[in-house]
Structure formats: structure tokens, C-alpha cells
Amino acid sequence: MRASVHRAVEELLSEQPAEEVTLPLIATRAGVHPTTVYRRWGSLADLLSEVASSRFSGDIVVPDTGDVREDLERWATAVATDLADPDTLAIMRAALGAGPDGGCACTADRHAQLEAILERERSRGGRTPSVEEASDGLLGPLYYRALFTQLPVTAEWVRGLVRKLLS
Amino acid sequence: MRASVHRAVEELLSEQPAEEVTLPLIATRAGVHPTTVYRRWGSLADLLSEVASSRFSGDIVVPDTGDVREDLERWATAVATDLADPDTLAIMRAALGAGPDGGCACTADRHAQLEAILERERSRGGRTPSVEEASDGLLGPLYYRALFTQLPVTAEWVRGLVRKLLS
Known part of the structure; x- marks a missing residue:
């Protein structure tokens, strides 16, 4: 059911x-x-949160190229591609619209994926931004652009976000 | 009426x-x-867009301190304060939830305010990021944090966003 x-x-x-x-x-x-x-x-809010949580979990394979910049670029590009789908955005907007818990339901797994990429780099001895900094620098602009603007999301723009984050 | x-x-x-x-x-x-x-x-979507557009216009005074960093810090702090109000967030979530036009209604005036701050600095001969870069670096994290996370918005965090943007 x-x-x-x-x-x-x-x-x-x-x-x-x-x-x-x-x-x-x-x-x-x-x-x-x-x-x-x-x-x-x-309530509809609870159902929409569950749908969002399920829809936005396990859908993106976390890249493991051995290079943190490459991993972040591939992952952020996959997130951007997902956000370019009108049906994806409709679920996200509905979950947000239904109440305060909808947002976390949409992005909890994205934070876990980002943490996995950064943690792998740290285990190789590399220095990385914190997951909060990476979330501010990547998820912030990606979700803001998708929800609040009509600006295009290009591969070059995504690479620029990663470059700025790692600079 | x-x-x-x-x-x-x-x-x-x-x-x-x-x-x-x-x-x-x-x-x-x-x-x-x-x-x-x-x-x-x-439709409810059209009404909510109009309410959001009206609510999020002319509500923040654009600072004019003569220093672009100071202006951006004050302005971003005012945006953050607004986003910390549960009633503000409820209007924004409802406008987003109602349809694809709700997002722009919430932020069109924010982009105009940001452009005004940057344009003033350029007219003084200063170099600034583009309004898209400033939107990615400030509005992105601010709105993402308010809508999708339970992370706190502190003055120090806002200053860090401005520092990273201008670096």
C-alpha cells in the first residue's frame, strides 16, 4: 500500500x-x-515528507574517483541534474509547502552523501571543508537556483562552485 | 479588499x-x-505569489555605509533576521509549495537590493562579484539553511559568507 x-x-x-x-x-x-x-x-504534510524522504534517498550514487574535487564535481552535477527535472521540483516544493519538516526530508540524504565524500578525503589525509561549509557552498546555490530563480544550471557553473569551495 | x-x-x-x-x-x-x-x-498559487511578492518587497532598507563589505554584512544579517521569523517562513513555504512562480516572487526584490549594493561599489570604482555570484554566495546558503536545515544562523556565520564571497 x-x-x-x-x-x-x-x-x-x-x-x-x-x-x-x-x-x-x-x-x-x-x-x-x-x-x-x-x-x-x-496529514498531507506527513505523507509528503515521507514521499520526499524516500524519493531523495539512495537515488544518487556517491562517486569515488580518488580525487575529492572530481568527486564533488560529479556529485554536485548529479544533484543539479536531479533538480532540473520538473517532477522532482514539484515533489520538493510540495514537501516544503506542507510544513517545516519537509525541507529536511528532501536533503538529509544529500548531507550524508556529502559527508561520505569529505570523510573519504580526510581518511586519505587530505584537508577538506566541513560538511556545513560544503553544504553552504554547494547545496545552498544549487537548491536556491532551482527553487527561486530561472537561471540555468550549467556544468561550468557547478565546477565554479566546487572551485570556490575548495579555494 | x-x-x-x-x-x-x-x-x-x-x-x-x-x-x-x-x-x-x-x-x-x-x-x-x-x-x-x-x-x-x-488560483491560490497566484494569490500566494502576490502575497509573497508584496511581503518580501521594500521591507529591508538597503544599507549605505560607504564600504561594500559592511553593506553586504548588514544586508545579509537583515535577510537572515527576516528568515528567522516562523511567520515569514510560513509565507515563503506556502508560496513555493503553490507552484513554480512562488520562488521568484519571494526573492525578486532581494536580487534588486543586492544589485544596488554592488552597483554602488562599482560606481565608486571598486571591483565586485556579479549579482549571480553574490546570490550564490549569500542568498543560496541563507535560504537553504532556513528552509532545509535546522542549523542556526549566527552573525559570525553571515560574516563568513561575505568574507568567502569577497575573497
């Missing part, structure tokens, strides 16, 4: 404005009784 | 989950007939 409800959320958000995507509509699309959905998830 | 509808949106978003804030509820709170609200704004 969980999978079909998640799929219903993703389908509906790709088809219509978020304001029209309600728990009863999701239940109907998933072929589940609305009461069951209310009992299991409680 | 516009002012009372805007106020109704802000009040309702500060009181209850965004998923429960609908056009009919907004109309009732504002003492306006729902049909009038539908006719004037068309």
Missing part, C-alpha cells in the same frame, strides 16, 4: 497544481480507502 | 497547516465573497 500511495502522490503532483492534491484524491488514485490514508499518515 | 485578503492569508498561515488554508477560508476571514476572490486571483 505504501508504494502505491507514494506513486499516487508523485503522479498527481506531476499532473496538477499542488493545491488540488488532497488526501482523498491521493487515496482514490491509489485505490485505498481515505480513512486508511488518514489513519496511517495523519 | 486587496489588503484585507493579504492580511487574511498571513494570519491563516501563521495559525494552521498550509494544507488547510484554502481560497474559501481566506475569503471568509477577509469578509469577502469567495466568488470575488476566485474572480480576482484565479
Whole structure:
């Protein structure tokens, strides 16, 4: 049931404005009784957080090239590619819109991935920025550009962010 | 009418989950007939964009200390203070959640303010980052931290962002 409800959320958000995507509509699309959905998830906000957490986990393979700059460039490019997908952005916007917990659900795994890349470099004896600095320098501009601007995300721009972070 | 509808949106978003804030509820709170609200704004997304655009314009005085670093620090601190207000974040999240245009509505004036600070420095003969670089380095981390993390926003952290941008 969980999978079909998640799929219903993703389908509906790709088809219509978020304001029209309600728990009863999701239940109907998933072929589940609305009461069951209310009992299991409680609120649309909780359901959207769960969908976001699941959608934005384990979807990007953390690169391991032996070079931290190369790893960060590849990883940030993969995050940027994901953020260029309108359906991805629709899930993220809906999770953010539903309440204060939606944001962390979208990015908890991104922080873990970034930490893994940096930790590997430190285990090789390299010096790295902290995960907070890397998050400020990479995730900040990437997510800001995707959500708040119509500026393009190019490979050259992503490399520039990594260069600035490591400088 | 516009002012009372805007106020109704802000009040309702500060009181209850965004998923429960609908056009009919907004109309009732504002003492306006729902049909009038539908006719004037068309959709909740359009209304939320307008509220965000109005709320996030002209609210921060652009500093003019004669020193670009000082101006950027003061301005970024004012943006950070605004983002620390739960009611501010509720409006921003709702505008983002409602559709793809909500983001620009929240930040168009911030970009204009940043451009004004940088332009003033250039008119004094100083060299500055572009408005895109400044947006990546300041607005990116500020908005990312407010929306996606539970990390604190401190004056020292804001100064560090400005230092990194101007380095």
C-alpha cells in the first residue's frame, strides 16, 4: 500500500497544481480507502515528507574517483541534474509547502552523501571543508537556483562552485 | 479588499497547516465573497505569489555605509533576521509549495537590493562579484539553511559568507 500511495502522490503532483492534491484524491488514485490514508499518515504534510524522504534517498550514487574535487564535481552535477527535472521540483516544493519538516526530508540524504565524500578525503589525509561549509557552498546555490530563480544550471557553473569551495 | 485578503492569508498561515488554508477560508476571514476572490486571483498559487511578492518587497532598507563589505554584512544579517521569523517562513513555504512562480516572487526584490549594493561599489570604482555570484554566495546558503536545515544562523556565520564571497 505504501508504494502505491507514494506513486499516487508523485503522479498527481506531476499532473496538477499542488493545491488540488488532497488526501482523498491521493487515496482514490491509489485505490485505498481515505480513512486508511488518514489513519496511517495523519496529514498531507506527513505523507509528503515521507514521499520526499524516500524519493531523495539512495537515488544518487556517491562517486569515488580518488580525487575529492572530481568527486564533488560529479556529485554536485548529479544533484543539479536531479533538480532540473520538473517532477522532482514539484515533489520538493510540495514537501516544503506542507510544513517545516519537509525541507529536511528532501536533503538529509544529500548531507550524508556529502559527508561520505569529505570523510573519504580526510581518511586519505587530505584537508577538506566541513560538511556545513560544503553544504553552504554547494547545496545552498544549487537548491536556491532551482527553487527561486530561472537561471540555468550549467556544468561550468557547478565546477565554479566546487572551485570556490575548495579555494 | 486587496489588503484585507493579504492580511487574511498571513494570519491563516501563521495559525494552521498550509494544507488547510484554502481560497474559501481566506475569503471568509477577509469578509469577502469567495466568488470575488476566485474572480480576482484565479488560483491560490497566484494569490500566494502576490502575497509573497508584496511581503518580501521594500521591507529591508538597503544599507549605505560607504564600504561594500559592511553593506553586504548588514544586508545579509537583515535577510537572515527576516528568515528567522516562523511567520515569514510560513509565507515563503506556502508560496513555493503553490507552484513554480512562488520562488521568484519571494526573492525578486532581494536580487534588486543586492544589485544596488554592488552597483554602488562599482560606481565608486571598486571591483565586485556579479549579482549571480553574490546570490550564490549569500542568498543560496541563507535560504537553504532556513528552509532545509535546522542549523542556526549566527552573525559570525553571515560574516563568513561575505568574507568567502569577497575573497
